[in-house]
Amino acid sequence: KNQVEQSPQSLIILEGKNCTLQCNYTVSPFSNLRWYKQDTGRGPVSLTIMTFSENTKSNGRYTATLDADTKQSSLHITASQLSDSASYICVVSDRGSTLGRLYFGRGTQLTVWP
């Protein structure tokens, strides 16, 4: 069964600290993996998209890594800010059909305290 599991479910850190969020997936055949940030009551906003051949991609203070062999991805946030408080969602696409399909994780709820 194709699944996307994220950990931890929730995380609290102090402003200025770094943190790493995890995503494990069983989606096959794999096409790409995306990380989204979703502020409370808002729609998700894309942070990164990585294909099979990419193992690192950065977007400002956000760095995503991908290990397609172990089917794991991480999102590292550097020097956290209060505005980083949000849910971070891992989304994996398959290429099992011409149209593909998206599999969503439940997200990691990050809270940054001053």
Place this chain on the structure above:
Amino acid sequence: EADIYQTPRYLVIGTGKKITLECSQTMGHDKMYWYQQDPGMELHLIHYSYGVNSTEKGDLSSESTVSRIRTEHFPLTLESARPSHTSQYLCASSDGGAVTGELFFGEGSRLTVL
């Protein structure tokens, strides 16, 4: 910033009422999607469209219906709302396939049925 808009942002209605959630995008995207999201849970695809006069049901069974008469407009309708329909509804559009394209989300419509 994505040019995709949802109205209303918040709606509280009584059981049995008919409601329409509006979604419009100005990016000229052919592909549009409706997702349902409950707190702490993953997004579930309920409807999608690959162009004018094309609509398909998603993975999650839904009593709602959609239409796509114009490229930019993808409204979702519930003929008779029930408390079980209480949820967050997210509209999205894509500049390519769901696998290869960037997915842009609206701000969401939070529906509460009393």
